[in-house]
Amino acid sequence: MRVVAFSFPAEAQQTGKVARIGYLAVNSPSLDKQLIEAFQQGLRGLGWVDGQNITIEYRFAEGKLDQLHALVTDLVALKVDVIVSAGGTPPALAANNATATIPIVFISTSDPVASGLVSGLARPGANVTGFSNYYAELSGKGLELLKEIVPKMSRVASLWNPANPATKISLKDTEVAALALRVQLQSLEVRGAQDFEAAFSQMRRAHADALIIQADPIFRGEWARLSELALKNRLPTVVPQSTFVEAGGLMSYGTNNLDLYRRAATYVDRILKGTKPADLPVQQPMKFEFVINLKTAKALNLTIPQSVLYRADKVIR
Numbered sequence: 001m002r003v004v005a006f007s008f009p010a011e012a013q014q015t016g017k018v019a020r021i022g023y024l025a026v027n028s029p030s031l032d033k034q035l036i037e038a039f040q041q042g043l044r045g046l047g048w049v050d051g052q053n054i055t056i057e058y059r060f061a062e063g064k065l066d067q068l069h070a071l072v073t074d075l076v077a078l079k080v081d082v083i084v085s086a087g088g089t090p091p092a093l094a095a096n097n098a099t100a101t102i103p104i105v106f107i108s109t110s111d112p113v114a115s116g117l118v119s120g121l122a123r124p125g126a127n128v129t130g131f132s133n134y135y136a137e138l139s140g141k142g143l144e145l146l147k148e149i150v151p152k153m154s155r156v157a158s159l160w161n162p163a164n165p166a167t168k169i170s171l172k173d174t175e176v177a178a179l180a181l182r183v184q185l186q187s188l189e190v191r192g193a194q195d196f197e198a199a200f201s202q203m204r205r206a207h208a209d210a211l212i213i214q215a216d217p218i219f220r221g222e223w224a225r226l227s228e229l230a231l232k233n234r235l236p237t238v239v240p241q242s243t244f245v246e247a248g249g250l251m252s253y254g255t256n257n258l259d260l261y262r263r264a265a266t267y268v269d270r271i272l273k274g275t276k277p278a279d280l281p282v283q284q285p286m287k288f289e290f291v292i293n294l295k296t297a298k299a300l301n302l303t304i305p306q307s308v309l310y311r312a313d314k315v316i317r
Contacts, residue, residue, distance in 0.1 A: 019048075019082075019272050021056045022075035022102075024095055026087035026217040028062050035086065038258040039107075042265025048272075061091070063217055065163065068094035076102060082271050084264065085130075088217055089115050089166035096128055103277045106130030107264045108257055110166030110215075112282055121282040129277040131264050132284050133240075133255040139170055139212070140177030142238040142253045145290070146210045147181055148308050149251075149297075150236055157186040157208040157235070159199060161216040170214045193222050200229050211237040213244070215254070223247035231299055242291040245316060250296045256287035289313045 023039075025032055036058075040050065048054045057078060059071040072094045075083055082103045085091035092106035096117055104127055111134045112118045119125035121132075147153055158174055160167045171187065178185040186206050188199045203211065211230060213219060219226065219239070227248035230237040237244075240254030267280055293316040297304050309315060 019054045020080045022080035022083040023058045024091045038261040042262035046269040072098045103271045104128045105267045108133040110134045129280045131260045139174040143177045153209040155184045157203040157211045160214040167214045211235045213239040215240040245291045251292040255285040259287040
């Protein structure tokens with residue numbers, strides 16, 4: 001198979017030991033550009049510069065989860081000092097399966113305990129630690145916002161990928177929230193973009209009032225298409241990533257991922273200076289963002305209550 005490697009411009013290398021970081025990502029360099037820049041910014045703030053005192057080996061799966069094993073195997077063979085797994089639970093699981101000795105720092109995983117990555121948040125217990133984007137109330141908050149915007153909402157569709165164990169966790173949280181809000185949840189499995197049209201057809205037949213899309217790599221790069229399908233089918237939609245709203249979707253509520261990627265650099269720094277991953281507790285999200293697109297709301301003939309707009313971190317007009 002083709003190994004996807006990527007290098008960023010670097011300055012002349014300094015003398016002395018150069019640490020090597022392996023960076024394993026689900027998506028492509030173009031999709032993750034801002035996240036990578038946030039991670040690099042965090043490293044620079046701690047004195048680590050790619051091409052000077054560190055070398056970063058980038059490997060991108062381009063959205064193909066079945067490539068993760070080969071990509072991380074390549075990083076292990078290079079004997080990197082630490083592996084950063086970015087973009088969710090799948091790359092973290094791939095890294096964890098590939099090595100029990102190289103330190104691993106994950107970014108944006110779902111529940112790392114439930115997925116078996118660590119034995120506990122306070123004491124990870126092995127060579128794996130990192131930054132989780134999991135917050136049990138996230139799915140419930142998204143549904144609450146939909147309910148405020150569509151008060152008569154009684155049936156909500158949920159798109160999710162059954163191949164991703166992390167998505168199963170968020171789906172369960174959504175089911176709990178739906179029960180509390182007294183709305184019926186229509187669970188729709190999709191394994192790729194080829195399943196989108198059929199899923200929206202099922203939503204129409206079931207007369208869904210709104211849609212929640214669970215976080216998953218298969219949706220990255222497809223936000224414009226999903227926003228078009230949601231608008232075509234008159235479905236107010238909420239997702240965890242703000243890039244959906246920027247692509248024309250109605251709204252997002254989720255973890256501020258740029259903050260997670262900047263903070264992840266602190267653990268890489270500490271590991272390179274000798275701290276063991278087992279001594280670094282898993283960090284949970286500290287910053288959240290709510291973004292809403294008023295142009296899309298107008299196209300859906302929705303009036304967004306001022307009480308909702310006041311809470312938005314960003315409003316696209």
